[in-house]
Amino acid sequence: MPPVATALTIAQLFANAAQAYGDRPAIEDAGHSISYRQLDQLRRQAARALLALDVQAGDRVAVWAPNVWEWIVAAGALQSVGAALVPLNTRMKGSEAGYILRESGACVLFAIGEFLGADYPGMLVAEDLPDLRHIISLRGANTGTLPWERFMDLAADVPQLALRTREQGVGPQALSDLLFTSGTTGKPKGVMTSHGQNLRIVRDWSDIVGLREGDRYLIVNPFFHSFGYKAGWLAALMRGCTILPQQVFDVQAVLDCVQRQRISVLPGPPTLYQSLLAHPQRGDFDLRSLRVAVTGAAAIPVEMIHRMRDELGFGTIVTAYGLTEVCGFATICRSGDSAEKVANTSGRAMPGVEVRCVGSNGRSQPANIPGEVQIRGYNLMQGYFNDPQASEATLDADGWLHTGDIGVLDEEGYLRITDRLKDMFITGGFNVYPAEIEQCLLTYPGVAQAAVIGIPDERMGEVAMAYLLPAPGIEIEPARFLSWCREQMANYKVPRRVQVLQSMPINAAGKVTKNVLREWALQPAG
Known part of the structure; x- marks a missing residue:
């Protein structure tokens, strides 16, 4: 077993990988090659910069960005100082991201400046975020954010010993991440897992699938998802693979x-x-x-x-x-x-x-x-x-x-x-929870009741379809409604079809019978 596989914390994983794989390429991202040794140096520098920002053990630090090399450095750094990683889905709108930042009490956010035409820090301007002290812009300068280079410079004020002391206080039972998953109640919940259990299961997973030193690993799965993060870059670092992040x-x-x-x-x-x-x-x-x-x-x-x-x-x-x-x-x-x-x-x-x-x-x-x-x-x-x-x-x-x-x-x-059991369906690899979408749809003017189901889609597996019951005397224009949906929620949650009903099918308990809606969805239009 390579020494990397004996790591009990994520900081140890980075350090052991640097020793084991040295100058081998750890990440190749848009013409930028980072060796295992350099990656560990960057992780330690970013960790000292977080200490300069007074991030404490047990704090939560969020990352809101597509698959880029800085994502991995930021995650490794925050976990090194005993903070828990809170990944945010890049498809989220400001209100969705704001909810998770508030719920987690994140004190620092690493965000991409701009991605696919959206200004990520800008989307949070209207959000009330009492715990958030700093937004660090991973790429590009945004108003009110600390650029990545200036953030990394803060490490100069913090001695190496301070980081070593902090790392020694982080054990395998410490919280390594807080991944928010939507629930049937419609409110995302933060799932708490620790360093030791994650490293053990990643070790077994990478062994079963046969990852090898020198493998070249194209990570298309988003880093904000446990697949792209744990089965992705964490597994790759453990086995000495080269990570090639794919943003879209x-x-x-x-x-x-x-x-x-x-x-x-x-x-x-x-x-x-x-x-x-x-x-x-x-x-x-x-x-x-x-x-x-x-x-x-x-x-x-x-x-x-x-x-x-x-x-x-x-x-x-x-x-x-x-x-x-x-x-x-x-x-x-x-x-x-x-x-x-x-x-x-x-x-x-x-x-x-x-x-x-x-x-x-x-x-x-x-x-x-x-x-x-x-x-x-x-x-x-x-x-x-x-x-x-x-x-x-x-x-x-x-x-x-x-x-x-x-x-x-x-x-x-x-x-x-x-x-x-819970009506969840999967769109292009993303879990979609109807209750969460329904809560959002009820805020549309004139919607008295909303029910969402998954319908088959050749490319995406399943996509959302919404059934709406309008308030008395109100007309809902489907095209305008769908346009509104695209502004309110991540694209994979947006209903692809909408049908306005005069009454919802309900059972004896007064609950919407979604199996009836599924049958209706399969009937030809007309």
Whole structure:
């Protein structure tokens, strides 16, 4: 086992990786190459700069940016001084980001200056953020922000010894991150996990998928998501891979990058591989360097797995299942599993993790009988931040996490997710929670009731569809309504279709019957 794998904190991981991999390239980003040794120096410099800003152990520090090298330096630095990382989704609008910054009590925010035409710090101007003391602009100068270079210069005022002392006080049980996940209540909840449990599960994951020193890892999954962060750059640093961050998914750009940069590892949602296979110019690119694919989050046709092997050249293709509440990892296929196993299941439990499917009687179901998926193990969250009630509802007294997903386990312990207890659906790899969208839609003038479901979409898997009940005497213009939605919420949450109803279908308890709405959605328009 390389010394890197023995790290108990993320600061130790960076330091051990610098010793083990030295001048090997850790990150290559837009012509900028950073060796493992340089990456550790940058991490320590940024950590001392955070000490200069009086960031304390236990504080929360947020990062709101696309996949860039500074993201990794900022995350490693804040975790080195004992703060918890709060990643923000780059698709969020100001009010969505503001909510998470307030809930987490973040004292510092690292933000991209501008991305895809949006001024990120500018989006927060109208937000009341009493705990936020500093916004550091990772790229570009924005009014009222501290530019990255000036932030890094602050380290000069803090001795190395101060950082060493702080690092020694950060142990494996310390909070490493607070990832906000939307819930069925419509309010995002902060999932608390620690350094030690994350490093242990990332170690096992990278071992199972077969990451190797010198692998060239194109990270298309966003760093703000546990896949892009934990199975992404954290796993890559542990194994001595070279990280190539991709800011926006663009099929042509990915094909070009694979050929030019000799990419060997390319995880992503099924839509990524479907897009590559469907690209008309795919045959013009040399993709022989590809070796490892990891996917999940949606049903996959067996034929697609065969085509990924035959046409894209992947030697290892595995599917996996996980939740933010279990550090992102619960089950995974193993190398050598058949195409049918990979396509039809999410693999079996990670080492040291138990998975069961439980019936309404509270007992484990026999093989191939559906039940609620429950998980137990060292990878379970510490709870939801400042929400003991929600934590208690999700984690039972016997240490099982209730996922709200319905699944079946076969005789070999391979899991297949069959349904979602909580109405959640997945758009292009992002979890979408109808209750959260519904709360937003109710603020639109004239909407008396709103119900959101997921409808099939060839490219994205599923997308949101909204059913609206207007207040008496009010007319809702669908095009204007959808335009408003695009201004209010992240693009992946925006309904792609809207239907105005005269009455909502409800059950005896007065709740909207979404299965009726799903049936309506499948009927031809007219």
